Amino acid sequence: MKMAKVTADLTAFFEPNSIAIIGSFRPSFFGGYVVVKSLLHGGYAGRIVPVNPSYKEVLGLPVYPSLKKVKYPVDLALIMINSRSVPYVIKDCAQKGVKAAIIVADGFAERDAQGARLQREIVEIANQAGIRLMGPNTAGVVNTHKQFYPCPYESGYDSIRQGAIALVSQTGMTNPQAFPYSDFHCGISKICDLGNKCDVDECDLLQYLADDESTSVVGMYLESIKDGNRFLRIARSITTRKPVLVVKAGRTSQGAKASASHTGSMAVNDLIFDAVCRQSRVLRLDTFAELFDVPKIFATQPPLKGNRLGILTITGGMAVMALDCCARYGLKLATLGKRTVSLLDSVFPGSGHMPVDIGPMMAAVRDAFSQYPDILDAIMADENIDALLHILWAHPSGNIIENYIRAYKRIKGKHQKPIATWIYGPNSQAVRDLGFQLEDMGYPVFKDLDTAVKALGLALQYANTQF
Amino acid sequence: MKMAKVTADLTAFFEPNSIAIIGSFRPSFFGGYVVVKSLLHGGYAGRIVPVNPSYKEVLGLPVYPSLKKVKYPVDLALIMINSRSVPYVIKDCAQKGVKAAIIVADGFAERDAQGARLQREIVEIANQAGIRLMGPNTAGVVNTHKQFYPCPYESGYDSIRQGAIALVSQTGMTNPQAFPYSDFHCGISKICDLGNKCDVDECDLLQYLADDESTSVVGMYLESIKDGNRFLRIARSITTRKPVLVVKAGRTSQGAKASASHTGSMAVNDLIFDAVCRQSRVLRLDTFAELFDVPKIFATQPPLKGNRLGILTITGGMAVMALDCCARYGLKLATLGKRTVSLLDSVFPGSGHMPVDIGPMMAAVRDAFSQYPDILDAIMADENIDALLHILWAHPSGNIIENYIRAYKRIKGKHQKPIATWIYGPNSQAVRDLGFQLEDMGYPVFKDLDTAVKALGLALQYANTQF
Numbered sequence A, B: 001m002k003m004a005k006v007t008a009d010l011t012a013f014f015e016p017n018s019i020a021i022i023g024s025f026r027p028s029f030f031g032g033y034v035v036v037k038s039l040l041h042g043g044y045a046g047r048i049v050p051v052n053p054s055y056k057e058v059l060g061l062p063v064y065p066s067l068k069k070v071k072y073p074v075d076l077a078l079i080m081i082n083s084r085s086v087p088y089v090i091k092d093c094a095q096k097g098v099k100a101a102i103i104v105a106d107g108f109a110e111r112d113a114q115g116a117r118l119q120r121e122i123v124e125i126a127n128q129a130g131i132r133l134m135g136p137n138t139a140g141v142v143n144t145h146k147q148f149y150p151c152p153y154e155s156g157y158d159s160i161r162q163g164a165i166a167l168v169s170q171t172g173m174t175n176p177q178a179f180p181y182s183d184f185h186c187g188i189s190k191i192c193d194l195g196n197k198c199d200v201d202e203c204d205l206l207q208y209l210a211d212d213e214s215t216s217v218v219g220m221y222l223e224s225i226k227d228g229n230r231f232l233r234i235a236r237s238i239t240t241r242k243p244v245l246v247v248k249a250g251r252t253s254q255g256a257k258a259s260a261s262h263t264g265s266m267a268v269n270d271l272i273f274d275a276v277c278r279q280s281r282v283l284r285l286d287t288f289a290e291l292f293d294v295p296k297i298f299a300t301q302p303p304l305k306g307n308r309l310g311i312l313t314i315t316g317g318m319a320v321m322a323l324d325c326c327a328r329y330g331l332k333l334a335t336l337g338k339r340t341v342s343l344l345d346s347v348f349p350g351s352g353h354m355p356v357d358i359g360p361m362m363a364a365v366r367d368a369f370s371q372y373p374d375i376l377d378a379i380m381a382d383e384n385i386d387a388l389l390h391i392l393w394a395h396p397s398g399n400i401i402e403n404y405i406r407a408y409k410r411i412k413g414k415h416q417k418p419i420a421t422w423i424y425g426p427n428s429q430a431v432r433d434l435g436f437q438l439e440d441m442g443y444p445v446f447k448d449l450d451t452a453v454k455a456l457g458l459a460l461q462y463a464n465t466q467f
Helices: A032-042 A083-096 A113-129 A202-210 A228-238 A253-263 A270-280 A295-300 A316-327 A338-347 A359-364 A368-381 A400-411 A428-440 A449-464 B032-042 B083-096 B113-129 B202-210 B228-238 B253-263 B270-280 B295-300 B316-327 B338-347 B359-364 B368-381 B400-411 B428-440 B449-464
Strands: A018-023 A047-051 A076-080 A100-103 A132-134 A141-143 A162-169 A188-193 A217-222 A244-248 A283-285 A308-313 A387-393 A419-424 B018-023 B047-051 B076-080 B100-103 B132-134 B141-143 B162-169 B188-193 B217-222 B244-248 B283-285 B308-313 B387-393 B419-424
Touching: A018 A032, A032 A047, A032 A076, A076 A083, A083 A100, A083 A113, A113 A132, A162 A202, A162 A295, A202 A217, A202 A228, A217 A295, A228 A270, A244 A270, A253 B316, A270 A283, A283 A449, A295 A449, A308 A316, A308 A368, A316 A387, A316 A449, A316 B253, A338 A368, A359 A368, A368 A387, A368 A400, A387 A449, A400 A428, A419 A428, A419 A449, B018 B032, B032 B047, B032 B076, B076 B083, B083 B100, B083 B113, B113 B132, B162 B202, B162 B295, B202 B217, B202 B228, B217 B295, B228 B270, B244 B270, B270 B283, B283 B449, B295 B449, B308 B316, B308 B368, B316 B387, B316 B449, B338 B368, B359 B368, B368 B387, B368 B400, B387 B449, B400 B428, B419 B428, B419 B449
Parallel strands: A018 A047, A018 A076, A076 A100, A100 A132, A162 A188, A162 A217, A217 A244, A244 A283, A308 A387, A387 A419, B018 B047, B018 B076, B076 B100, B100 B132, B162 B188, B162 B217, B217 B244, B244 B283, B308 B387, B387 B419
Antiparallel strands: A141 A188, B141 B188
C-alpha cells in the first residue's frame, strides 16, 4: 500500500460533514446507540451513518451492514467495538477514504503488552492510509458550535452552552457524561478526550485550537507529554494568542505509575514540566475541579492590567481568607481613591477603606442594599483598582438579590477590568440561580473563594509574562 | 460593686432555660425580630423574652419594656442594639442576674479606638457582675441538640440535622444565614461565632466542647489566638479525646492586617501557630470550604488503622489525580489480596489490581453493575486495605445508582475502616441526591476529590500522632 499524506488538520474530528458509527445499537448507557441518540438530540446537521451487519435500523436511521455499502463520503468514523476487531475496521476506513477515526474501544496500550501491539498495528494501518486517529480508549469529542455531540456514554442531554472555552483531556472526565454542563453558563467551544494518544496528541490539539476562532482559552488535563520540545514550541506560539491552562496528573511516582495503567502513558518528570510551562507561558492548575472554573475568567473578562485588587464583600472574614490567598499570586490589596472613600463614608461612616466590607452597613442602614449599584459602579470606576473580587450573599429575603443584579447591569460594558465573583448563602438553589444569572450576563462565578482568587492570580500571571 | 465569680462554664450560651432578646422587633432580615422567629421556628423549649420599650408584642409573644420587668430568671441575653447603648444593657443584665450575654452589635474594637474603649468598658462591667460575654460583633450560637437557633440574620429556616460536628469561628460564615445546612446531611452539634472575643475565646470553647458528649470533632476558623500557651495546653488535652481541625486566616501580612479591621484581632505568626498545632495534634485545614467537609470523616467513620489506601473508581484518570494527592499525606496505594484479585478477574479479566478501575468492566460486561455490592464488599473485607477512596458516577440511567445504594447497604456495619466518597456525573441534582442518601446512611461524601483524599490524609495524621 502506498503511504498516504497524513494531514495535520483536525477539522474532520470536530466538524465532519458525515460520521460513521461502528458499534452496537442495542439500547444501553454506552455504545453506538447512545452516539446516534446524542447526535440526533444535539441537532447535528451532517450525515449520521450507523454501521453494523446485525442491525437494520436505529432511532429511525438505516444501519449499513459495512462501510463499503455506504454511498456517501464519510469524513469521520467513531469505533466502539472489541479491540481485536479494530484493525479490520481501520482497513475498511482506509478503503472508504475516511479522513479521521475516533477509537472509543479500550483494551490497548493501557491494558497489557498484547494491547500495546494492537495499538501499534492500528497506527501503522492508519498512517499508511493517511487517517488521523484519536484514542483509543477515548470518550471522543464535542463541538458546540456545530451542534456536534457524538457521545459514547449517555449524558445529561441538556445542551451545552456555546462559549469560548476548549477542554482537552487525557480522560473522559471532561466529556458530557461526567460533568453537569447544563450548570456551566460560561459556555464551551470544544471538548476532546485524547485517550491513549496513539496519534493525535496534546500538541496537535494546541495547534488546531490556536487557529480556532470559537476558542479563546484552552484548559487541559494531561498525564503525559508525548514530545516535550514540540510542546514547548507549539505552546509558546498559542499562548501569545490565547491562554492555556494545564492540570497535570502523575506528578508523584504513585500517580505516574497509575497513569501508565490508565492511558498507557509514561509520565514526564514534574519539575521538567514545570520549567516547560514557565518557558511557554502555560498556566498550571492544581486540581481537576479548577479546570472547569479558572478558564472562565479568561473566556469572559477583559485582561488584567495591574495587580491592585479591590475586594467588595459582605463578610469581613472571607476578605481575610482571600487576602492570604492573594499573596501567593502577587495580587495586592488596592487603596481606594478619594471619591470612592467619600461615597462609601456618606452611606456608612468608616466603611471607605479596602477591603470594602459592606456587612455592617447593610445591617445598620435601612434599605442600604438599594445603594449597591452605586457602590459597585464607584469601586469599578476607581482608577486605583485593576480588578475586583466580589463576594455576594445570595439571601432570598428583601431586595438583596435584585440589587446585586441591578448593580451588575449598571456596570455592564463600562469598565475594562475583570471581576471574579463568589456567592454564598443559606440556600444552595438561590446561590446557584444568582450565579447562573450573573454568568448569563457575562460575569464568571467561581465555586469557591480560593478559586476566584486563583483565577485573578493566573490572569495576572498571564498578563505579566507577555514575551 | 463586688467582683462576682466568673464561671468557666459555657452552658448558659448553649442550653439556657431562658433567653432575653434586646433589639428591634421590626420585621427585617436582621435583628431581634429574626431571633424570635428563628427560636420559634426551631422549636426552642425554653422561655423567649423579647425586651424593648417601643414594642408590645412580636410574633405572638409579649415584649418587656426592660429586663427589670421580667419576672422570671434570665440565663442568656442576646444584645443587638447600637454599640454605645450596650454598656447600659450589660448593667441591666448584671442587676437581673443574667449569666451570659451574646453581643451581636458591632462597632467595637474592630471599628476604631472609641469602639475599643467601649469594648473594654463592657468587659469590665461583665467581669464585675460575673457575666460571660460572647462577641461583640458575632452572629451567635446554635445548639441543634436543644433546638436552639437564636439567629440574628434570617437563615434558610431549614432545620439543621443533629450530628457530632461542632463549628467554632471568628466570623458568622459558619452560622445558618451563610451556609446551606439543609444540604449538610452529616449533621451539626453546635455552632459558635466568637466575634471580637472580648471574653469567651477559642480556648473556652475547646474546653467546653471537650466535655460535650454530643460533639465528636471540632472545626475552627480562627484569625488569632488570644493566649498561645493556654491554647497549647487545652488543645493537647481535647485532642486526646476528639480531633480539632483549624483553618487560620491572617497567614500573610496582607491577611493579618485585614483581620485587625474585621474582628480587632492581632494575628499570630503563622510559623508559630503551625508549631503549636503540631505540638497539640491540631489538624490544619487550608481553605474555609474544607471546614464544612473534612470533619465529616471524623464524625462518621471509624479511625484509620494504617496507611494502605484502596481506590475503587469508575474513572481511571481521577485515580491518578487522587494518588498524586495521597503522596502529600503518606497514604500508599494498597495491594489487593488474592481473593479480591480472583473475584475481580472473574468479573472482568485484568481488573484485579489497585487502583480498581471498574470503568472498562462496566462498559464491556452486560449488567456488570449488579455485581457492584459484591465488589465493594470484597474490597472492604480485604485485610490489605486500611481505608477506601470511592469514586462514583451518579448516572441516572439503568440500575447504576440503585446498585451503589445496595453496595453501601451490604457493607454497612461490617468493616471497621473509613470510606471517603466522591461522586460526579452529568446531572448535579442526581449527584447531590445520591450524596444525601449515602450521608444519611452514615457515609461522608466530599465536595471534590482532593478534599476526600485530604480527609483520609488527616485521619491518618490524627492516627499517627497519638501521644
